[in-house]
Amino acid sequence: MSRRFTPKVVTANALLEGDAVWLRADGGWSRDMHDAQLFEEEELANEALRHALAQPDLVVGAYLADAKAGPEGPVPTHFREDFRTRGPSNYHLGKQAEA
């Protein structure tokens, strides 16, 4: 029954800007997914999500997203999360324009 836990990051949208942010190991938020903390254990991931949900004055709609380790930090495994790290494909706007 129990499905194997796959590594996760905690992500949300920033309250004021509305853009995607990721939870860092120090409990703060980053606009760059590479800074995120990657959780290999389900219990720790859930605890971090609870921490995120307790910050409604900073972020909106926190959730756990699948990710994997990359050379510079966590990277997405699904295309939706990949788009959230970049921005739309029809204009050079959003995160891809900030870099």
Next chain:
Amino acid sequence: MYRYDDFDDAFVRTRVAQFRGQVERRIDGSLTEDEFKPLRLMNGLYLQLHAYMLRVAIPYGTLRAEQMRQLGMIAERWDEGYGHFTTRQNIQFNWPKLKDVPDILEALADVEMHAIQTSGNTIRNVTADHFAGAAADEIEDPRPAAELLRQWSTDHPEFQFLPRKFKIAITGSPNDRAVVKAHDIGLRMIRNEAGEPGFEVLVGGGLGRTPMIGKVIRDFLPKEDLLPYCEAIVATYNLLGRRDNKYKARIKITVHENGIDTFRDLVEQKFIETRAAFGGADQELLREIEAAFAPPAFRAVDTAPFEAAREADPVFRAWADTNLAEHKDAGHAIVTISLKKPGATPGDATAEQMRVMADLADKYSYGELRVSHEQNIILPHVAKDDLPALHDALKSVELATANLGLVSDIIACPGMDYCALATARSIPIAQEIAERFEELKLEHEIGELKLKISGCINACGHHHVGHIGILGLDRAGVENYQITLGGDATETAAIGERAGPGFPAEEIVGAIERLVLGYLDVREGPEETFLQAYRRLGPDPFKAALYPDTKDAA
């Protein structure tokens, strides 16, 4: 043209002031997101993948030049310099900052606009034919009836908690340009045998998860019975509609499960009561509204310069033959400005383009514009001798694309480039298909072809009623595109049928090209459209073009 009365203006201003306070309290932390979310949705503010999005209502798709100019100003000042016109005749701004939204709403109120969505399970914005008040085939302008419906349904005490949301569409012409058969109630104006105008009334249409074509509940409804009859329909649905399952709560399921005859009997019984209760009280209001929608005084026009330009300039001729529609005044034309230049995002207009369109409306279209559900902009009343100058002005801002109704005039929802509900992207697929056919230089030879793309099952891109429909899905973590064939959004409406297995993103453009070239091979001649050929031949030759390798196996 119709203007807000003082009550409307005061109401909108009060709502903006309230929302300003709510945003302040959200930012300082005294409102939680759970408390704030319903408030922002009521004010048209959504949170999407990369940013907030503000959806601004354009009732029955009608805009004055000053309103379009203000939309351009908003796009430039508080957004990223563009806006997106949608299939619900709205405009969406994709990058507003939360703190700026009250100022944007204030700027909208200055031109009698707002982002108030009748959210929840109520009667939503009424949509209408985008050629309303101008089309040669129109019996009457449908917008006064649409406005009457808007006033009747706004804050209607009995209908604030319907089983599900409720959408009404109306057309003043027997030729349906408002997709009325895909709405909860569809109203199509026709004449009875005595020549009097009235409505064919349809119920239970809708797209989304369970697409259905609306069924005729009344062959002919006299105009003056419109409100009592709609009230009878909504009241019947309010009692009968299912509240146990969100996916079975729309009126299309109620009609489907009970049968149209049973549903009609109940409505007609209720109608006896509602008609007596109304007693014609709404007709005086209707006459006031009709006076406010009176058409401009069309000037006399010499059409010779237009004919001469058409003969002399092939580029102008291609545009005129493709993007003009017949106006009720022979000296005028309805101009559709395509927002579908190949490679551009369907429905997007830059701030500068909005400003230019506003100026051109003032100069050439009696100050009026319309937004179509096909994501284009219409100048409804252009004198024919002004057309060459108008065309020149449009060329200078890349708005003179001559592709109306052709394969590159694609409807596409925002899909996963913006929408949080999406299962795949729509926009890049639309861009690539349009560019491919641009390269092939076959578009005008192919003729009328309606291609519509949605980024999820919610079907905002109307894919079910596209001659060719494309639905973007997530198949095991990869974008995949399913094709439907033979859909139709007009008075001969039909839901498209699934062609077969979907295609990955890198194969979908090639598949569409094979499909369209396959059609050219089998059509009887240039006058037989894609849809007509599909209806004559059935799906087999089209499937064979789409899936050449499996031809023998199938």
